[in-house]
Amino acid sequence: MADAARVDVAILGGGLAGLTLALQLRQADPGLSVTVLERRSHPAPEAAFKVGESTVEIGAHYFAETLGLREHLDAAQxxxxxxxxxxxxxxxxxxxxxxxxxxxxxxxxxxxIDRGRFENMLGERAGALGVDFRDGAMVRTVALGEGDGDHRITWTTGSDTHSLHARWVVDASGRAAILKRQLGLAEANGHxxxxxxxxxxxxxxxxxxxxxxxxxxxxxxxxxxxxxxxxxxxxxxxxxxxxxxxxxxxxxxxxxxxxxxxxxxxxxxxxxxxxxxxxxxxxxxxxxxxxxxxxxxxRHFSHGCRQVFGERWALTGEAGLFLDPFYSPGSDFIAIANSYITDLVVRDRAGDAFMQHAKLYEQLYFSFYANTMTLYQDQYPLFGDEQVMPVKVIWDYTFYWALLAPVFFAGRIADIPMYARLRPLFERCSALNAALQPLLREWGERNGPAATAGPGRQLDQYLIDWFRELNRSLCDQLDDAAFDARIAANIERMGELAAEILAQARRSHPGIGDHGLQALLAPSPAGETLLAPAWYGAA
Missing domain, CATH: 3.30.9.100 (D-Amino Acid Oxidase; Chain A, domain 2)
Structure with a gap:
């Protein structure tokens, strides 16, 4: 075995999470030395068999704008x-x-996203930016350094054994979860x-x-x-x-x-x-x-993790957390984790203390995960209810576009002062959703398995003006004051929508519980409803 080389960051896994992180790191600091170890040979088959083809707004923005891949997306996807x-x-x-x-x-x-086509392009782009991309590399051991010492990674290519030292090691190995298994971080999530x-x-x-x-x-x-x-x-x-x-x-x-x-x-x-x-x-x-x-x-595809950021190590993608493919959040959480990891590596390279930020970012990441999990957990019985599920879809989109998506689009995902400033709004948003999800669940339970909303309806989200504007406004560039006002207005809209949904649920089932929602709501303003009656299965 040859003497070990040394790099700033070693990434275990050269799939979607690992390659996008390599690009982001090199774009943030072209002086960083980055090695990616991928066990599969490249190029991958164009239509590689990987789940996670559908993107939503955060992941799409990350690929197109943060990483600068819009031209490829428009031309090849x-x-x-x-x-x-x-x-x-x-x-x-x-x-x-x-x-x-x-x-x-x-x-x-x-x-x-055609994953094989996309990841082949990512591999080429990473190489062009100076990333050392080793395919056909099977990671064998990861010895985490103590204190300020480097980590040591060994891997094999065929019968040859190699090793390197790295200041940072990031596990992007998907369900192989090399570091997660080694450190005993797996955690069930009840979904x-x-x-x-x-x-x-x-x-x-x-x-x-x-x-x-x-x-x-x-x-x-x-x-x-x-x-x-x-x-x-x-x-x-x-x-x-x-x-x-x-x-x-x-x-x-x-x-x-x-x-x-x-x-x-x-x-x-x-x-x-x-x-x-x-x-x-x-x-x-x-x-x-x-x-x-x-x-x-x-089987049991959804999983949690007890820790994702440590002392110059991190997990990203499915190597850490995975929610559910409904609403396609996988690339969103890759985008968020990679952005936090990049921030930590850059801080460390500049000689700044980073562990306090790592702890804060992990708290935020877990809170995003927990809030998003409420959209799925114990909600699958609702999926056939054509009265309640359309309402849930609108609510879930609104929850996503009102807070987490604008924070990411604005480049504020690691903006600690912003979180401190807007903490009451974040807490109100979370509380509204935490009360609304069990309300929807009870509504569906009371409807029973045979409930339908009558003749088939064409429910066009494009015709909901405020909903379409919520989507459009994600791309607005705002200063601090305007951004804060936008988030406050978004949460106010969520409160109005929650009040309307509660009222509709009570029309269907007068005895339905409010699940603590009523205490969160201000008196509803007079005026037009946010959703037309057809969205609630009414004529």
């Missing part, structure tokens, strides 16, 4: 036509089901869900599921296929995500208690499950004969 939800359990008449989605693109972009997913050759177009020209033309352009399409039912959702390489990603995600994994852990079983729960999708796959490219399943 698919501009996403937002999320789309169909309440279609057991039905073939998709054009008569309740559908939530935008009729036109919202102002702030996101993309469907028991499973997934099975596969890819087929060829694009699946929901517009082919209907002969109704009016239904087809409700989107401009009529490109429902570019959405992340969610086919929803009690205890589950099924995704359809198009990939730029010409394949389509399909996946079942379900509550483990309601839909056991042994009913979908092979492609044949998954197709039988689809024929029962989403027969129109199954029909289209059977008729088209799309070639199966691969298949995978994962």
């Amino acid at each position: 698919i501009r996403k036509f937002g999320f789309r939800f169909f309440f279609s359990d057991g039905r073939r008449d998709i054009d008569r089901c309740t559908e939530i989605g935008v009729s036109q693109l919202l102002p702030t972009p996101s993309w469907q 028991d869900a499973n997934a099975a997913w596969w890819r087929v050759d060829g694009i699946i177009d929901p517009n082919d599921w209907s002969d109704d020209p009016e239904w087809r033309a409700r989107c401009t352009p009529p490109d429902r296929w570019r959405s992340t399409n969610h086919m929803c039912g009690p205890g589950y959702w099924f995704w359809l995500i198009p990939l730029a390489s010409g394949a389509h990603s399909l996946g079942i995600v379900c509550d483990a208690g309601m839909h056991p994994l042994d009913g979908m852990d092979t492609h044949a079983k998954a197709m039988d499950w689809l024929r029962r729960h989403q027969p129109r999708v199954a029909d289209s796959l059977d008729a088209a004969g799309n070639a199966l490219m691969d298949f995978r399943f994962l």
